[in-house]
Amino acid sequence: MGVNYVNTLITVADDCPVTEAVVPPRNDAKPTIAAEQYRLISEHPYGLTSEEVIFQIYADKQAIPEDERPAAREGYFSVSWACMRTSPLAKKLGWGIRSDADGRLALIGMQAEEYRRLESGANGTTVVKAMRSSKKQMAGSST
Numbered sequence: 001m002g003v004n005y006v007n008t009l010i011t012v013a014d015d016c017p018v019t020e021a022v023v024p025p026r027n028d029a030k031p032t033i034a035a036e037q038y039r040l041i042s043e044h045p046y047g048l049t050s051e052e053v054i055f056q057i058y059a060d061k062q063a064i065p066e067d068e069r070p071a072a073r074e075g076y077f078s079v080s081w082a083c084m085r086t087s088p089l090a091k092k093l094g095w096g097i098r099s100d101a102d103g104r105l106a107l108i109g110m111q112a113e114e115y116r117r118l119e120s121g122a123n124g125t126t127v128v129k130a131m132r133s134s135k136k137q138m139a140g141s142s143t
Contacts, residue, residue: 003083004049004103005126009118010084012110013091013130021094021109033057034088038107041089041097045106050084051077053105090130097130 024034031039036057040048048056055073064072089095089107096108096115108115118125 003054003077003081004051005084005099005128006103007101007124008099008126008128009108009115010087010090010097010099011115011119011127011129012094012096013132015132015134016090016092016094016110016130018092018094018110020111021107024088024093032088034093036060037084037087037089038093038095041105041107046100046102046104048105049103050099050105053084054081085128086131091133098125 024032024038026035026039037053040053040056051073055069055076058076059069059072062072084090084097084105087095087097090097094110096110096118098106098108098118100106108118119127121127
């Protein structure tokens with residue numbers, strides 16, 4: 001099951017706590033998912049797909065040797081995994097995640113004019129929200 005989006009903007013979550021994009025802090029000894037996603041996407045704008053980013057972070061964390069990665073990737077994606085809508089970049093740090101016609105990713109800060117343009121559906125862009133960090137209580141439900 002694939003997790004790539006095509007010609008899509010994943011907008012920041014409704015409960016995102018920031019008003020402009022924040023670069024995640026980097027700790028090379030124990031990098032966070034946010035820092036690794038930011039590094040990979042910002043170093044290779046429109047160069048990697050969601051699947052490539054997600055799997056590379058997993059494979060690096062698991063120390064899977066390069067020659068074993070193709071088989072490991074096939075096994076990894078044979079089951080359902082979370083997509084970039086769950087990324088802390090879009091949930092908490094104010095980054096829109098843009099995929100082009102080939103599913104390759106770039107980051108766009110929520111304060112950028114390009115973000116606002118794509119958020120309006122410009123150029124046939126599909127717009128989806130990042131997952132919320134907290135569960136929103138449903139109307140009429142009891143606590």
